[in-house]
Amino acid sequence: MTTVLVEPSPVGHRFQAVANVAKVALLQGDVVLLTSKGATEHEAYADYLGGLDVHVEEVFDGVLPPTRQMAAAAAEVCLRTPVAAGERHTIVIMDADQALKRWWFEAPRVLRGIAPRPRVVFMLTRYPAKLSINDLTGWKLRIPKATLAVAAMATRTLDRTAGFAGRDDLTPGWIVKRTRDPDLCDAHSRDRAQHRAELGLPAGRRIAGIFGVVNERKNAKLVWEAMGQAGLDADLLLAGPIAPEVLAWAESLPAEERGRVIVRDGFLAGDVLDRLVASVDVAPIILTNNGPSGIMGKALAAEVPVVTAGSRVRARELTATDGGEVAELDPVSIGAAIARVFAYPADRKRSNAIPPATAEEFAENLLGVDSLGRVRRPRSRQRA
Template identity: 55%
Template sequence: MSDARSTTLVVEPDPGGHRFQAVAAVARLARAFGPVVLLTSSEGRRSVALDVYLGDLVGRGELTVLDPFDEIHPPTRAMASEVAGRCAAAARRGDAPVGRVVVMDADQALKRWWAVAPRLFRGLPVRPRVVFMLTRYPARLALTDLTGWRLRGPKAVLAVVAMATRSLHRVVGFSGRDDTAQGWIVKRVRDPHYCSAHSRDRAEHRALLGLDPDRLLVGIFGAVDARKNPQLVLDAISAAGLDATLVVAGGFDDEVRAWARGLDDVDRARVFLRDEFLDNDVLDRFVASVDVVPLALTNNGPSGIMGKAQAAGVPVVTAGSRVRAREVEATGTGIACDFTAASIGDAMRRAVDGGIVAGTPLGEVSAEEFAMTLLGVDADGRTFDRRRVLQAGAR
């Protein structure tokens, strides 16, 4: 590794979901090169997620948190201007130069970065290496998937245009955990498996969480918004004739809260609700405590909760995503089905009846692999070749 220290700016205004968990992975790698600064929003600065995922790094002085943004989705110009201003200020003060900028969840910023960033970066004594992380880029598509190509094509073009202006240097997008390809314009990164609990200790987890020790449990977890379709899953339980309780745990959005308030007495007796932000250990225990995790959502990407379930040895049922379908088929960790109550219910019944053997035959994806793929280097500053690492692990 070079002796020259440089600062890494990580831009993530939105604390929702497990975004700050991804920031933590990047920060733990980037601290090898020098100071790491998170640029977030005032909401991000106040969030419980910051303490949970980043508190240890902040406490050790390995991460500085600033909140220059007033909203969780600031305009692209505001983000680029903040980055350029900090690069210029570091040069004026003689501080460690800003060597790299990582924009997390950069799909929206990609649309106008090519137009606004070059002017703002002009005249900087040291231009940073800028990395974009795309969370909604379809890595693998069938030739007949016209909707997917309409989404992927413009993003690839915008990435090339921004790279041509030298205001963007690397673009990375999520792919399935079974995907070993590197990608061409948009490099592919696998969503990590994060789980500190395992289903073999299910009885202990249920006792700690106040869950029925003998009941069949179906779980929806994480940031629980309407896209996770709790009513559809409840209908699927009924369609399959399963004598089960639906466990819904995590931070609810307003629509899910309204759904919960509107449950009649019969359905209310069939659900266990916990509406609050769950720290990692509690969330992991919830995932490991259930018998099956259904993912009935239509965003065509990988799922952090799915990764937790895989690591915990809990079978997954997925509907609405080709990426997740390929992953469960390749890893043997679940069942893909149609987006209907009948199909989801049938898949859940097969899963809990031993229709699959939960596990991760392809090997777990570490947070370190995620961070090195995103930045393109390892902790010694050497180019990171994911294929070489995967091939070594397969031997």
């Protein structure tokens, strides 16, 4: 059988997720990746997928192709690829939030006539997994997506829907299955001095680090203001593709402050990003999207304390894993939280009872397969 992964965008964290799923899917057959034209020339492709036996087809003109085009491209692969008796191909839409809106309408016409019918899996990246009863904003996002998922399932063109959950959330989910955002980092803070020497970071300074795509949503300016109000003598590291407005802010700082903001602009290979995360003393994740964070997972794996604000999901996760400090979304609270992290003893031990969220667990829960890549059989009501 063949697993068809649909991911038009070659952004680093997306291709990392593709690689995680592909490694599990390859246990049972071939993997075809449908992506946008020029994606294999992106640095993220070589970094995450270059060593995998994945057949890549660049079929989309952009990173947001129409739903019908994605369904048609995946269907074409299934039609031309033989499948053994008793097996089905699998189609996985890796970032399906937009496709979900029209899948129930477009997919039945596109997938009609394919025998056997392919198994279709959606990964929702913006589905709030756990909500309080009074979280009206969260319910406004969740109810329509759950309804659309049920509508697509009723057309027999969607078999499984999964969504990111916090690393403390071990519940399976009902309509949308929960798969924990993996905490992956191949570097560790115990080697901080070595990492800093190799990466050219100051050896004797406290450093707070903001990583990934550093745009205004990551609130670098707010973190810097918070550190100043708390009177913290520390540097701020911005590492990853940095938005022009954030670069302009950093360059506009007074000369005496500008030297304390370290800028590493551009794509970061996975091993470099891991070592940068492991090099800092604290990772402030100040975001208003109420979901888990891949960078937070890296920091937790590297034993780097996190300060988070703006998300109940991350707050619950941080409390459960004893991975840092929770703050309110204001400079006084954020600065105080960073100060508390800086005051941690060097031999601090975390009281974390949460099992690690692995890449294999993420991929298996997304695909609905066991550790050998075989599709899990639904349990009977009596056994459940």
